[in-house]
Amino acid sequence: MTSDQIKSKIEYGDYKTLGAMLDVPPTTAKMRFLRGDFEAKTALEKIIEAREQLIKSHKVEPKA
Numbered sequence: 001m002t003s004d005q006i007k008s009k010i011e012y013g014d015y016k017t018l019g020a021m022l023d024v025p026p027t028t029a030k031m032r033f034l035r036g037d038f039e040a041k042t043a044l045e046k047i048i049e050a051r052e053q054l055i056k057s058h059k060v061e062p063k064a
Helices: 002-009 014-022 028-035 038-060
Strands: none
Touching: 002 014, 002 038, 014 028, 014 038
8 A cells, every 4th residue: 555545545544543553652653654664564554454444344234
């Protein structure tokens, strides 16, 4: 996933989660990502993918 793709999928709370993962404040985590830090980018990819999987696995199929 490119940085632009990640940026388009970031939601409220993602930088807070990223900060917790990196053990830094959310603003520091955000700046690390924006500066191209590999660890921050990889962690944000995991956050986004996990959220998408969680939503997908809990969606209720409409009844016909």
